[in-house]
Amino acid sequence: MNYSKIFLSTLLFLLGSFGHWYIMYWQFKSPKWITSFYPYLLALACTFLWIKASEYGVQGFNGSMWSNRFLFFVTGVIVGSILYPIHFGQTFTLKVVIQLVLALLIIVVSIW
Template identity: 80%
Template sequence: MATSLFLLGSFGHWYIMYWQFKSPKWIASIYPYLLAICCTWIWIKASEYGVEGFNGSMWSNRFLFFVTGVIAGSVLYPFHFGQPFTMKVVVQLGLAITIILVSII
């Protein structure tokens, strides 16, 4: 559950931060701010479930939060901005996922 919520919040956060480069009026509208409130609540719940799921480990939960942000970016940068999915990105994504696997073990 924590992973799903962190992913949802990370996708929302990506739009809050980066959609302004596609639509300059975005940041002047109310939508990124409403989305920020929603993402904050989602992340609070994700942290609750994550820390519980990792038996109280704050570090593992923090790394899960980081990795879901990397995953969201790896999907949305190529999709919206046409930035290539290079070998460098593949290696970074692999390292990020490895961090979570170590936390689970």
């Protein structure tokens, strides 16, 4: 396992996930957002970030596609847990906390 590549992959997945969150959910704050060209440009940037993140992640996990896929999933969950409360005031419930803990355990198992 190459932890530096896994770390770089995680950072790139996180950056792409932040962009993706805004692409998908900012339309509920600003309805004109989705009709502008900005989310589409952002989608191109996020796609590039995710392609590079996958390259580094699969290398870091010694060829494991599954570990890389779970890393991609979990980074999206983490980003949502940050941005939903900030922009929409949706608080953490016990159900959400349990889901976050399970998501983090997926990564721990992948790295372990």
